[in-house]
Amino acid sequence: MKPPRKHVIGRRQEQLLQEVVHDAYRSKRKLPEPTRCKDCGAVWRRGRWSWGAAPAGAHSARCPACRRVRDRLPAGYVSLGGEFFAAHREEVLGRVRRCETAEKRGHPLERIMDIKADGRGVLVTTTGAHLAHRIGEALKRAYKGELDARYLKADNLLRVTWTR
Ligand SMILES: [Zn+2]
Helix, strand or coil, rough: CCCCCCCCCCHHHHHHHHHHHHHCCCCCCCCCCEEEEECCEEEEECCCCEEECCCCCCEEECHHHHHHHHHCCCCEEEEEEHHHHHHHHHHHHHHHHHHHHHHHHEEEEECEEEEECCCEEEEEEEECCCHHHHHHHHHHHHHEEEEEEECCCCCCHHHHHHHH
């Protein structure tokens, strides 16, 4: 038996996670301020995306999250499975959605892209790696189970698996 790990991902992976955040979708190309996302309405101001009204005359572009949605290229994958999950599927998915609601409030780029059946489980895809990480931690905290998180540098994404 391995001792229980407090944190699913270590310091090095936390560092890598930061790199995911600064990935190609958060291009270094400077957007004019303010810019409003034409899809979700998030506003780019003072070097970050946030929710709020854009002043008249704001520029128009697409935020990184909406670009990922259009390209169907998630930054995070969360696989949910196991007998407990099968028996409590709606409850667990409700928690997953509440996790998104809480995260998205302060971080417009952290959203769920899709929730779909995947083999005998469910695959949740996210526009941000942090949300995938948060979902995994929240499920582990609420329901125990097995949690695994891997940052795949080559693909620049976080893959989380929760099984119970
Ligand atoms: Zn957007």
